Amino acid sequence: MDSLTQIVLGAAVGEAVLGKKAGNKAMLYGAIAGTIPDLDVYIGKFFDTVTALEIHRGFTHSIFFAIVFGWIFGWLISLYEKNASTKEWAKLMFWGFLTHPILDAHTTWGTQLFWPLDIRLAFKNIFVIDPLYTLPFLIFLLMAMSQRKGTAKRRKYNNLGLIVSTSYMAITIIIKGITYTKFEQALKEQGITYEEIVTKPTPFNTILWSANVETENAYLIGYYSFFDSKPIEFYSYPKNHHLLGAYKNDILVKRLIKITKGWYTISEKNNALYLNDLRFGLLSVRPNFQQFAFSFEIGKKHDKTIINEVPRNREEAKQLLKDLWVRIQGN
Structure with missing residues (x-):
């Protein structure tokens, strides 16, 4: 806390x-x-x-x-x-x-x-x-x-x-149990086959909750507010674990993956490789938003693997608060 x-x-x-x-x-x-x-x-x-x-x-x-x-x-x-x-x-x-x-x-x-x-x-x-x-x-x-x-x-x-x-x-804890059931029911109704589901509250409240859902090749992220009137929507984020290439056997990368408990995606941007930790969600609750709260750039320097956390700024935090307020009120 x-x-x-x-x-x-x-x-x-x-x-x-x-x-x-x-x-x-x-x-x-x-x-x-x-x-x-x-x-x-x-x-x-x-x-x-x-x-x-x-x-x-x-x-x-x-x-x-x-x-x-x-x-x-x-x-x-x-x-x-x-x-x-x-x-x-x-x-x-x-x-x-x-x-x-x-x-x-x-x-x-x-x-x-x-x-x-x-x-x-x-x-x-x-x-x-x-x-x-x-x-x-x-x-x-x-x-x-x-x-x-x-x-x-x-x-x-x-x-x-x-x-x-x-x-x-x-x-x-009781609220978490209720929302977990809501996400399970939505996945069943939508015929989505999944391996694991993890739920957590979104920032600063316990009204709007998010779920990370693991499928074979992607992770799904969905949101549920107690003020929702429409079905839960899930948005897909490809795992792309294959993009790690030779890094998958690197000790430092393995340690980072262990920290994420296996909840991560790999993305590429401007010829740089990023590992995104799904456990802490995105910097917005807008549909198909792509920027994760915790993202790490993986690279090489003098043949040594270097991992740096991608910094966040105040403008992102302000936008997140605005998005949260809108989404808490229902879909």
Whole structure:
């Protein structure tokens, strides 16, 4: 999830664990704990594109990290914060570290919660930024902060924030199940034979959902809004995996394909080769749109394979918001 959401969650967890003793300092250290796992983004800047992707939401998003570094940070905090014991500060940091990846596991990218095991949990029931999850949570947290340490009202507001946010997360799982059934039914009615289907919410909402559908030679992408009145349409994107040629045996390319979980297409443009990660969809919900949110250029430099992520710009983001607003209202 985005940084603000993780800060809010971490602060609320800090209050729940140690607010009675430490007050707003519990929220502060909880917020810090909720931020630290995402420092792997900055660590990744010292590596190549593929390695950075492998590092992201790996070690720092694991139970192992939460246990070991929870104690380390708890001990460090206890050296100058004397209102709670080392064990209590360690407990706060542990839960701050752990709830971060648990929340991230509900997104499309997922987390390696059980690192070093090569298992990435990705439930795909919420987008990385969802105002309906974050804003009510933030309001209750601010209300809790305004109350004196240890009071019943402070505890009540903080608990309400945790309950409302968790309830919303549970609702998104139910919504995912409903939309999955809608896509399955549409594929059946249209006589489309497929191998696998994956559904996820579109950016910033849980009203409009998308589906990636794998067929023999192509992937289909379709959208469903709860305000739709017409049948779901699916748009075809050829796999074109053969275009990789000799690259298909390249170690770096194989690692990138592993990251995509096999959900990728290959395209050519201006004599350049691109691998498009389908898991995160397109930069628009318009029919037959061709630009993917995550695309990687594959090339050679001094006989060495080089992979670079294709940058995105603000204009694309603005257009996506406009397209989303139109499509959410129904087809």
